Amino acid sequence: MATIATNQKTSRLDIRLTDEQRKIIERAAALKGSTLTQWTAQHLLDAARADIEQETTLRLESQAFDDFLAALEEPIPDSTAELMTRDPEWA
Template identity: 45%
Template structure:
């Protein structure tokens, strides 16, 4: 069950853009925003973890 909330402030043009894209994708605005946020969050975490692995490998190589 989804109970956590996230409030975001947008200007009217941003809101309209997101609503239009959500409608074109065939889903709700909420599901569209949720999917986009999760995709971005996962990408940022993947990139961060990759950089950490590279740094750890470099440190191990230097020793």
């Protein structure tokens, strides 16, 4: 017998809303043909992913990126190379 993979939803999230907030969200869900749960979950996930990307991604303008790449190509200064040979004090 073949096993069918399921995406069981076992976690619950409860939020408090004003009546007006709920009506707006319900209307948006209905306009998209989604249930309130589907619409809310999708939009929360989209917002969470956007926030995570914004907080964990470094973006540079073209010139700043070119400058960064050029700096990586420069030789390490002698003082930095010497520091890299030392055992860290916290080890």
